[in-house]
Amino acid sequence: MNKILSILSITALSAILSSCEKLLDKQPLSQIPESGYFRTEQDLEFFTNPLYNMLNMDDRQQSDHLVQMTLSEVIIGGNRRTVPNSGGGWDWGDLRRINTFLARVDQAEDEAAIRKYSGVARFFRAMFYFNKIKRFGDVPWYDAELGSSDEALYKPRDPRELVMTKMIEDIDYAIDNLPDEVSVFRINKWTALALKSRFCLYEGTFRKYHGGEEVDKYLELAAAAAKEVIDAGRYRLYTTGGEEKSYFTLFSQDDADPGEFILAYDYSASPRVNHNGSSFTMSAAQGRPSYTKKFVNTYLMTDGSRFTDQSGWETMTFIDEVKDRDPRLSQSIRNPKFTLSDNRPFPNKFSTSVNGYHPIKFLQDETLGYDVRVGYSSNDLPIFRYAEVLLNYAEAKAELGTLTQADIDISIKLLRDRVGMPNLDVATANANPDPYLLSAEAGYTNVSAANIGVILEVRRERGVELVQEGFRLDDLVRWKAGYCIDQPLLGIYFPGPGEYDLTGDGQTNLVLYTNGNKPADEVGVEMFEIGIPVNNGGMILSEGTKGNAFYHSNIALAGFNEQRDYFYPIPINERSLNNNLDQNPGWVDGLNF
Structure with a gap:
């Protein structure tokens, strides 16, 4: 998501406007003074504000679940x-600011502010090192x-285990010293616990599937970190709007819900601090995003049964396949x-979604006006x-092999309750693992465990809940x-x-035709010739004159x-400057594979 104004600007602006005269007497933050700064809590806050620009949530990230017109x-x-x-x-610029700050913070006079x-x-x-280790x-x-x-x-590079040990020391300090008050736009104790649950889950599962020691430790x-957030209450x-609207509304409303959003980007119409989430969905010029058929297939039926267990699921048309599914x-x-x-009605348009499963997550209502x-x-x-914390807890326990029904009842059940879906039953999932989620065509082929069924179900839930x-x-x-x-x-x-009706209102929204058989144009109806790329006025189907877009x-x-x-890969120039940096396996300078 492109940020037009950072969280730093938002948080600093009001302070700047209210204390201009005092700020005029200060040295520029780009010039780090040896003395006279780092004295007050305001000094400490202003110096750490730019670190918030490290935060990121990429709603456009392409994967096997979301694609765009131009593939990454x-x-x-x-x-x-x-x-x-x-x-x-x-x-490494952010790390330099962090270490510069920590080297000088003890100059402050307020012990509580120092901590x-x-x-x-x-x-x-x-967080900085988590991003570096992942990459x-x-x-x-x-x-x-x-x-x-x-x-x-x-x-040279330090061993991963050393870096992880230091990261845990840092995050534990943050957990012990950050405020515990709920604050949607400022990090607190609960944000630190959420980060710890995120990077420890990453590390534990990475070591489990790639090979490594101390898997269970992580x-x-x-x-434990996720459970502490859960137990704190x-x-x-967010459930306002009920089962049919609450999930969508959570992401489309102006103000972040302080009950579910542990930390959020603060955007507003006035002053104008915006992003382009709606135009990403609405505009034909901003990627034309689409979920994939494979991903849509993973959504359960409303009774909790699997869509891919139904006869004929592969050839269901849009109206039928989205009927009675997880809301x-x-x-x-x-x-x-x-x-x-x-x-x-808001019908699918292939002119703005390449394969027809058109995202609306993060969409603000089109009726709000042109600007949106x-x-x-x-x-x-x-x-x-x-929601992520709940999923982190369930997945960590599942990968440990210790997940119980009671654990599900305090995590995944809550996510399903929000939309009126039946609870996940551990025994049933393990007795009958989903063959679709194990298939080479659409699933995970390297999972093997006595509780494989519930591991797959937690992964399904993670994809559905955290998409985009x-x-x-x-x-x-x-x-x-x-x-x-x-x-x-x-x-x-x-x-x-x-002719195809994609809204269920009995009106044709889309027409597919073969060469030489184009019908007369109709207002509001998209028309595509089969076998010709969409950019040239057609649509390619996977099986010639039939199949998937x-x-x-x-x-x-x-x-x-x-x-x-x-x-x-580590960039060429960095390894030229530091001959002790070795390259990651498989990457060769100047060669393509």
């Missing part, structure tokens, strides 16, 4: 992924302020139930929310399931030429490289 380099793979000369995520803002800095240092694996650990001539700048830490799921599907894509606030449609959305967006919140690629990496990216990127099924049929996907693609 990660999805295409092969020689589309190369070693960069510079950049590539190997940046609080040291907690802020150490929270962000743990590069082993990285050099720095916890002291360094100058350009310090030899330590040229040391999974137990993840479960400070947060609860989160109807609150995540355009479908027959979805209308705007003026009750107008073209990019000025003001709904707050999640960075950490309680930037988790999917990280999940595939830690589960060593990069092969999922190579599974088919298909869309809605069409049995052949003809297949926008990317002409893209040769090189495939996920299991020996290379779980980590990113």
